[in-house]
Structure formats: C-alpha cells, structure tokens
C-alpha cells in the first residue's frame with residue numbers, strides 16, 4: 001500500500017473525525033495513512049518525510065490554530081529555517097470551517 005502522513009489538529013474533535021474518515025477511505029483506495037495529532041511530534045519527522053503529507057486543521061478564535069497545533073505552527077513559521085527547509089514535502093492542507101447560515 002502507498003503510505004502517506006496524515007496530521008490533524010482539532011479543538012473540539014471535528015478535524016480529527018475528518019482525518020479518521022480520510023484514513024479509512026484511503027485504505028479502500030490502496031493507501032495507508034500514518035495518522036497523528038500534530039502535537040505528537042515524536043511520531044513523525046517532517047525534515048525527513050518522503051511520503052505525501054495531508055494536514056487537516058480547524059480554526060478557532062479569530063483564525064487561530066487549535067491549542068494542540070500552537071507548537072507546530074510556531075515551529076513551521078520559524079524564520080531562522082532555510083527557505084527550502086520543507087521544499088521536499090508534497091502536502092495538501094484542508095481547513096475545517098463551520099457553515100453559518
């Protein structure tokens with residue numbers, strides 16, 4: 001099976017539920033997802049990751065990341081990193097929003 005890394009960050013569970021759904025659907029399509037919360041940084045390494053990366057993250061407050069993603073956001077926004085530090089990553093980002101009618 002073709003592997004990909006699937007990271008989620010959630011405040012109330014919706015982004016996790018969607019990531020779990022993606023993980024289940026992936027198997028049906030011949031993929032295998034390594035599913036982790038972004039805060040579980042000891043379980044993945046973006047520096048060396050060669051598989052595609054999918055990130056599912058919700059927003060709270062005024063476009064703020066979930067509490068579990070604060071460290072992750074700070075790390076990837078680190079301006080001391082070389083500009084091409086994550087250039088090897090093939091990634092997709094899904095933002096979860098509620099629909100206010």
Ligand SMILES: Cc1cc2nc3c(=O)[nH]c(=O)nc-3n(C[C@H](O)[C@H](O)[C@H](O)COP(=O)(O)O)c2cc1C
Pocket residue numbers: 009010011012013014015016057058059060061062063064066096097098
């Ligand atoms: C207190 C609060 C603040 C929110 N702020 C935003 C926001 O700034 N931008 C946005 O797109 N969605 C916002 N939302 C909507 C959430 O992104 C949406 O409800 C999402 O499904 C929550 O996902 P989660 O369960 O993974 O945390 C907010 C929701 C709550 C409860």
